[in-house]
Structure formats: structure tokens, C-alpha cells
Amino acid sequence: MNRLAVSLPGLELKNPIIPASGCFGFGEDYGKYYDLSLLGAIMTKATTLEPRYGNLTPRLAETPSGMLNAIGLQNPGVDVVVSKKHKELEKYDVPLISNVAGYTVEDYYAVCERVSKSPNVKAIELNISCPNVHKGGLQFGTVPEMAAEVTRAAKAAATVPVYVKLSPNVTDIVEIAKAVEAAGADGLSMINTLVGMRIDLKTRQPILANKTGGLSGPAIKPVAIRMIYQVARAVEIPIIGMGGVYTVDDVLEMFMAGASAVGVGMANFTDPFVCPKLIEQLPQRMDELGINSLQELINEVKEGIRNER
Amino acid sequence: MNRLAVSLPGLELKNPIIPASGCFGFGEDYGKYYDLSLLGAIMTKATTLEPRYGNLTPRLAETPSGMLNAIGLQNPGVDVVVSKKHKELEKYDVPLISNVAGYTVEDYYAVCERVSKSPNVKAIELNISCPNVHKGGLQFGTVPEMAAEVTRAAKAAATVPVYVKLSPNVTDIVEIAKAVEAAGADGLSMINTLVGMRIDLKTRQPILANKTGGLSGPAIKPVAIRMIYQVARAVEIPIIGMGGVYTVDDVLEMFMAGASAVGVGMANFTDPFVCPKLIEQLPQRMDELGINSLQELINEVKEGIRNER
């Protein structure tokens, strides 16, 4: 038996380690340094209907135990993504989770339909942290009804399971999670970045050209753990946890909060080999903590949640 | 002229450095180590109508570049606070900002009325991150109407200016800020802690007895800066900024985002002398950055905001 294997809708993963969306491109760059078939899955860069340039630079700033990014969804558009980027990854034995973004419900529908057609795309990660151009720029992910609406559209278009990626910048994440579960989501992925800012003391202006950016890294891990813990107690669908994962202890903390797999974002920048290292180190740490297999841990945590009720 | 002096409603401060509420008790402990008259002001520990024991321990946990706390508003109740704690601080030449908490609007009214009577209390900091027992436990600070209601009650009861302390755990902090401004708030203080959690890998349970706790420290500074920046562009009342201030650069970054004074919380635990050190180091850093006086900086930032419109 593979102690690291985990099973989620559409995703039979040999291990739970998944590079997070936007932190791994379409794999081609890291593919030069290690065999991507080692990975549990790959969450690809956000894909939109049309090609997008993204924001002006500076797009990055550092913060204590974290970083801000404002890349702005740069990507070559769904046609190139499907015809080239997904294709190039077919040589690896690794399922893709395609991160889909848009500015209208129709955008999401169209992109979900097309990315579903790539044979190696086994699931969609619905990035609902985008402003809805028809609703005055309110983010889809911050209003339960809007989140539900875009989830329904994605489900109608997609032929693979849909994981909705929740934004942490909300008053009540449980309410959003329940709304997208009711709308048919097969799973959740959480958390996306917190909105933050840094100011340059010399220019007295925000460092990022976009002014605000998304905060990720260990700094946000306590917020991620709290949200996963709360949502795992409110929904039945599985959660892919992320936010500040750097070590095997972080991976296991996510599981104990209620996650069934784990995304790794910023850590790839600190150590490009972090994902294979985590996969290699997990068994020993599991031994020390008396964890036979991750699937067993998932079941025990679920059992614990049922007993709390 | 005093380069460090700043002027806010009810508060003519010799410098902008204010120990944040809950991180400095009622001053008596730090008062053993340095002269509290050095400080711009002191934000006292949250005061409630009745004495409160607070939460069980563990009440603290560490996180990357931050910490979680779940003290649970332990305090001896408003009567003891007014008759003893405020009294003891009268020997110092330092204004108090009394942090007021409650579970009903009536609580807030009663406490604001009484703390106003202490001659050294020059302002109230209204802690609206408490659950409203009459509204199903929803936090006052997360619903604009509730935040406005408790602000109106405080303003009716208080004879000193009222600063409302905003919670960052909301979808739209600007909306809350505008609501409390419209309800008569004289100023804002922001941010309170982000809700977070850590899990102990050995017990597989949350470290804190209260399960969740408030995240503070440098980890949250980018979120604080972003929120201060956004709110400063939406309201006219002044902001006391806080969240992760450790260095003079952090102090000045808060000003450039739009703050008019600065609260220092967790940093007191890392270095008990941090507040006097910041006060001492500010002038040199201001020289390096070409800042004549903080009041001038405040005016320049305000001017900049007006020009953006």
C-alpha cells in the first residue's frame, strides 16, 4: 500500500503534494530541474478566455515570512493553454488541475468547457477571486450567490470535477463554502492570498505597480489553518489546503485541520526542489507521529469531526 | 517645535507611539522598567462592565513572524479599572485611550460613560470585535449597521472622543469604516488581529484552549497597511494605525499609508523597551527620509490623497 496516496473526486494521487497555481507556471520551468511525474498533481497557472498581459512591474514585494504578488493573471489564453501547455505536460505521469479565471460567468463557462477536453486535466480549480465586471467589480468569491452562480456555470460546462478556490478576504468563509457546495462543487481549494500592501519609504508610494497584491507564505498559514478547520466542519466535500506550506509539519498540520491534499506555492521560490523534498520526507515524519497512511489520517480527522457534533 | 508631536481629536500627543491595547496591561508592569511619561499615549487593556476571567490556557501560540493570542478579555471590570487602574496612571504625564468592550449595546454604553470620568482618559477605543449576544453572536465589527449602532451608543455615553477599532476579518473594511464615521466616530484605530489557528501535531488538536486566536505581529503588517491605505482614502477622520510595528520604518510606513499615530502591540513582548527606542530613533530616520515633522508628513499624505481624487 502507498502510505502517501490520497483519493479525491477525479484525483487518485500518488501523494498529496501539489504545486499551487501561479507558482509553477505550466510546469515547463521546474520540469528542467526534476521529474514532474514525482508530483501528486500540478495546479496550472490561471487560464482566461483571451490572452492577458497582466499588471505592470513591480509585481512582487517581500514581507516578513511572506511575499506580495500582483502578477495579474498573465497567460496566453485558453486556446494556447490547451493546444500547447497541457500537451507538453502529457509526457509526465501527473494529473493536472486547471486553474480557471474570468470576468463574467460566460468566461468561466467557456474556459471550463475547453480545458476539460485536455486528457491530462483531471479537475478544474475555479479561481473566484476575480472581479465580476457585470456586478460593479465585486469579487465573485466574496458574495455567496455570485460564488454559487459561477460554480453552477462551471459544473454545467466541465466534464471533470470542479474544485472552487476560496478567497480568505471575506467575513464568513463558511457561508461561501456552503454556498458553493450547494451549487455542486466537487471540492474546495483554500486559501488564496490575503490582500496586502507595502509602501516604499523613499517614494512614499506602494511598491507594487498595482498598489495592492496577494499575501502568501508562512505569514498566512495560521489564517489558512483556521479557515480549513472551520470549513471542514461545515461541508462534506474534500479540501485541498494551502497557504504557507514549507515543511512536512506544515503539510500534516493542514491534514489535521481537515485537508485531503496540499498545495505548495511560495515555497517553490525559496527552494525549487521543495515539492520532491516534502514527498521524500513525509514517511519519516509520519512514522514519528504514528501516522500509518495519509488516507487513514484523513479518515480519523473526519471521524473526529463527526464526534464533535 | 516638536517634530514628533501629532494632534488628533482629544489627543495632543508629544509623539505618535502608543502601546496597543492588551499588550501593555494598565501600564503598571512596564512602568517598572521605564518612565511611562515618555509615551505618546497608552491604550489600556479591554475593559468590560463585569470582571472577566478570560479563556483557559494555553492562551498563546507562536507563528512565523507573528503570534496568536486568545486571552479572552480578562479584566477586573470597569469599577476597579476606574477606581484603581486609571488612578495609578495619574502619576504619569501620559493620556490614556481606554479600550472598551462589551456583549450588548447597553454594556458599551455603561462602560463608555464610566471610563470617561477618569480625568486621564482622553479618548475611548471602541473594541467592536466582540460577539453581540443579542444578534446570534455575530461580531459587532463585521456588520456595518451593528458597528454604527454601538458607535452611536458610545458617542451618546462618552464625554471624550471615540475611536472605533476595526476588525480586519471582513470582506469590505471601507464599508464598516464609512458606517462608523457616519455614526459619529471621532477616529478609527486599525487593525485588530486576524483570526488564526495552530494545531499541535502530537495531540492533533488546536494549541489554544479557545481553538482560534488573534494573529498579530509583522506577519499581518501588509494587511494592516493595505487596510489603512484604503480607509484613509474613504473617510475624513484620523486613523491610529497598528499591526506588526517593530521598527521606525514600520512607523513611517503606517503614516505614509494614512495613519496619524501608531499602536505597538506584539513588539513589546520581543523587546520590552521597544516604545522608548522607537521614540528615540524616529528623528534620525526622519532626517534620512527628508521628513521635517510628523504633522507635516500627515498633511502631505492627506494632500496626496486629495490629489488622487
Added chain:
Amino acid sequence: MSQAIMKVVKQVEIAKDIYELRLKGDLVKEMGAPDQFLHIRVPGNDLLLRRPISIAEIDAENEECVIIYRTEGDGTKIISQLTEGDTLDVLGPLGNGYPIDMLKAGDNALLVGGGIGVPPLYELSKQLHAKGVNVVHCFGFKNKDEVFYEKEFSAFGKVNIATDDGSYAKKGFVTQYFDELDGFVPDAVFACGPKGLLAAASRAFDPSITYLSMEERMACGIGACYGCVCEKKNSTSASDNYRVCVDGPVFRAEEIVL
């Protein structure tokens, strides 16, 4: 209490994962009572809470002190890498240590320690011995590899050891010695270690002469944050509890709820 930069004189791993760190500095002048503690800043910038560690020995003459600690997590691991000449930012001495003024020459003192609760008893034992108090020690360790300071304590009185797995001396809990004291009737009992051990000691002996050293997670270390509280016995007000850092860490068993 002061904040000071102390110099590392020496660091040795004296048992598995247990380090003895000798520090030098003016601050030693302020140290007196046994089991006060230092609040230590971990070198680096991501771990921002200080670590409380008891003072195990005071060497006033050389202005040196010793702390003994187990590497538990990231903070103690980083501290364990310090070597001679490195510096450490410490706050201290903090808290009230064990009282000894009520004891006189010829009195009997029982010292009960578990694991990493043993080191703070060293300075206590030394001071009691110097006073002419008869000292008996009962120490529990996990296993043979983690036993330390047996010889050092022997200089001051009998040392009874138990290990959880029986790999050294008697197997089982240290409490087994409480019934085998051969007529040694303690005038005071001093205990430091896990909560179970403290509870056992306060059940076995008169809680008015039993002194317990408490442990709680700390932030400020000086009484301001109310992070480290423990419950007061028979308290009259809801908000009334002790802060381990300033009201303790040592309490009489009759004062607190374990």
C-alpha cells in the same frame, strides 16, 4: 529585571537533546533566588516570542550562570547551535523562585523533579545544602539516555532515580519513592516537572509546605499580557487568577488549581 546581552561561555550536550549553556554577564549580579527564569530572545527574525528557561545555577563569583534545556522545537534548536563567544539577548531574572528562608539547618527538604524539571532544582539544592538543610532528591526520567546531573546532585544529598522504561535505576514513576523515604519527614517539598508529577506531589504531601513550579506559554514574561495565567484556589473574583511569570512560577500547592 534588566534586558542584557550575555556572552556564551560554553555549551555542551549533557544528555540526549539536553543542553547545558553557560552564560556570562552583569545580569548575574541580579540573580538570587533559585528557579527564577531568563526570557530568551531566539537569534533570528522569524521567532519573535522569547523562550522562558529557568536558571539552573548561579556562579556569582565569575558572573556566570547556567541554563539547562531540552530542544523541543525550533527556538531551542536554534539556541542549541550557539557556541563560545556568541551572544544572547536575555531578559531577567524574572519571577519568584523557591522560598528557602523558612528552612533552617537540620530541616529536611525533599526535591522532586521530572525530566527537564530537574535543572531548576540544582541551584535550590546547592543553596539548601549550604544552609545545612538535609536534602533528598527524587528524579524521574524517560530513559537512561536522558538522565543527567546525578553526580552533581549527589554532592548535596541522596538521589533516587526512576526511569519510565526501567533502562536506568528503578522502573516507573518517581512517586514510588514517596513511600520509601525511610523516616525522612520533609519540612518542605519542592517539585518541578510535568503537571502529573506536580499533582502527585501535592496529593502525597501537605499542600501548605509543598512548592510547585508552574509552566505556561508566555509572551511578555513580566505580567502585562495575561497569557500565562493559572487558576487561584478559592478566588473571590471572576477575574482573579495568578500570572505564572510574575506571581510565580513557584506557588504553594494550596494556592492554585492544577
Added chain:
Amino acid sequence: MSQAIMKVVKQVEIAKDIYELRLKGDLVKEMGAPDQFLHIRVPGNDLLLRRPISIAEIDAENEECVIIYRTEGDGTKIISQLTEGDTLDVLGPLGNGYPIDMLKAGDNALLVGGGIGVPPLYELSKQLHAKGVNVVHCFGFKNKDEVFYEKEFSAFGKVNIATDDGSYAKKGFVTQYFDELDGFVPDAVFACGPKGLLAAASRAFDPSITYLSMEERMACGIGACYGCVCEKKNSTSASDNYRVCVDGPVFRAEEIVL
């Protein structure tokens, strides 16, 4: 590209706030083109983004390389405290350096550097000189205290220096030398420094033979995060830009929008 732990051989402050750090390790075997860069992990755990620093000199024989950097913020300040025997986690060599294959002995190369943009030109100058290319340098510094490596570059060709405040050599911008090259007609121009300097160089010389080294904040350093982009000239698709880390850092002036 590899990730490696390199050893500090030596570190010297060669001008005000400018440090020369000599590193040793296998990684040097992979280094070749001038102005590739290392992506350096700052020791400690709170600064998690690596710092990109150009390789200033390659000493293949001793498996050593030199980087020269200015202490700007927290990261470079921490790195500047390293001393002999310390280790550093580096990723590299990354990026495409300056191309030199198109030049042959007897050709003319003009090297234009501003401040901390000067060091990456050192290995370039060395390699050009070894090839028999005639090299002329035009360097701008803030003031006398920040001038460095004048002697070292002189070994390869003439060095023209300007300082902002005139405290050393000519006062003003380095661009003033562009009109005083005394008949030296460059076959290639290589520039490294602030944007203003790069823009001036690409206006003064044929943009098809002018090579600019670009600087952008970086996260991954290997092309994956799209943090470090710069605009492509005449690009055909909205999403089409260059990543400084993998497509650069050196671009021909005609390829990019400054």
C-alpha cells in the same frame, strides 16, 4: 542550473556599502557567460525570497567566483555579515549573460556601467580582453567613496569615470563621455545600471548592437512566476512579454521597451 551550498572564501568591503564576496564550490563549473546571476537565499527564516546578484568574476581554476553588491536592505545587510567558512545557499548560474561570440580580435567594445551596475561588466571585460577585443569603459558613480575596481578594469582597457558630485574625476553623467570617444567606434555596446543610463545608451548608439542588462524584482528566478517581466517591443500578442530571469537579464536595446 543547480542548487548548491557554496563556501565563503573571503568578504571585503571594497567601497562605501559595497562588498566583494568570494565563493567556492562545484557550481563554478557551470558558469561561463559574463553577467549570469546567482539567486541567493538570505540566511535566516524571515526573508524567504532569494536575492539575484550578478556573477562579477569567474575563477574556474580555483572553482571560485566573485559577487559584488551594495547593501540596500535587510537581505544584503545579512549577507554582508558572512565571513570565511560560512556557507550560502545559491541557485545558479541563471539567465543569459552578455553575448560575445559576434566580436573578434581587433573589434571595439564599449562598456557602460552605473554604480552597482559596474561589477557584472568585470568578467565581460576580462573575457573580451582575452579575446583581443579593444575595450573602453565609461563608469558613473555617486561620489568618490563609492568608486571601486578602477585599477582592476584598467588592466583591460581605458576607464572613464564620472561622479554625480564631481568628488572624483569628471562631474556629472557618464553619458558625457559618449561624445568624447576620440574616434573609438564601438562594434558593440554593453550597459548595466539604472534605467536612465540604459535609456541614454540605447539612444546614443545603434540599438541593434547595444546590449542592456535589465533588473526586476524576482521570486522564482527560473521563469515560472512571471514576476520579473519587461515589455517586448512590437509584440504581437497581449500576453507576450519577456521574463528578465530566463529570457534576459541581457537584451538587445531594439528588443524591449524601457
